[in-house]
Amino acid sequence: MELKMIEALRRLNRGIALLVGLGLLGCAGFVLADIIMRQIAHSFGGTEEIAGYAMALATSWGMAYALLELGHVRIDLLRARTGQTMRALFDVFSMIVLSGVVVTIAIKAWPVVARSLKNGSTANTPLETPLAWVQLPWFAGWVWFAVMSCLVTLAALSLVVKGRNEDTETIAGAFAEQDSLQ
Numbered sequence: 001m002e003l004k005m006i007e008a009l010r011r012l013n014r015g016i017a018l019l020v021g022l023g024l025l026g027c028a029g030f031v032l033a034d035i036i037m038r039q040i041a042h043s044f045g046g047t048e049e050i051a052g053y054a055m056a057l058a059t060s061w062g063m064a065y066a067l068l069e070l071g072h073v074r075i076d077l078l079r080a081r082t083g084q085t086m087r088a089l090f091d092v093f094s095m096i097v098l099s100g101v102v103v104t105i106a107i108k109a110w111p112v113v114a115r116s117l118k119n120g121s122t123a124n125t126p127l128e129t130p131l132a133w134v135q136l137p138w139f140a141g142w143v144w145f146a147v148m149s150c151l152v153t154l155a156a157l158s159l160v161v162k163g164r165n166e167d168t169e170t171i172a173g174a175f176a177e178q179d180s181l182q
Contacts, residue, residue: 002155006171009148010068016144017065020058027054046127053134060141063102064148072098074174088156088165091172095153099146106139106146113139 027050034047066072079090115121116131123129156172159165 002158003167003171006068006152006155009151013065013068013148016061020061020065024054024058027051046125049123049125049127049129053129056134056138057141060138061144063141063145067098067145067148067152068171070173076174079174084165084169087173088160088168091168091174092153092156092160095149095156095172099149099153102142102146102149106142109139109142 030044031047031051034044037043063072074094076090076094079087082090113132113135116135121131123131152172156168159168159171
């Protein structure tokens with residue numbers, strides 16, 4: 001059951017990553033068009049601001065994708081030198097810590113969004129972008145990452161309790177680091 005859930009979440013996050021990637025591609029096209037326009041003494045203006053917003057959104061939403069694809073960096077010198085059971089326990093521990101940090105970030109991000117909504121805050125730039133337009137999807141990305149990390153943590157913990165330590169590595173392991181040490 002755990003592995004089916006993780007696979008479904010991977011498929012869902014791949015779709016989200018594709019949408020985010022298309023957004024980044026569109027942003028890159030916009031910046032490129034602005035650079036070309038500058039050569040003929042015109043500019044859209046604000047491309048650096050929009051690119052910054054795109055990067056913030058891509059980061060918050062991309063974190064869940066990286067988690068489910070085992071793309072997050074971990075320093076695991078001890079993990080790589082232990083047996084299957086200890087590796088699974090290290091994986092669960094790392095997921096518990098990650099989940100705690102990400103949930104805290106998501107909780108602490110909400111007051112930023114709430115204040116912008118309450119005050120009708122805009123960016124201190126020529127575009128005067130309403131900050132809530134950017135902060136709401138940014139916040140949603142952090143919440144999504146928090147939900148994904150908690151689900152992966154619960155799945156990994158369930159697999160460890162069931163004694164399925166090898167399966168734990170496929171959802172919460174660190175393949176790249178392990179391969180480089182052998």
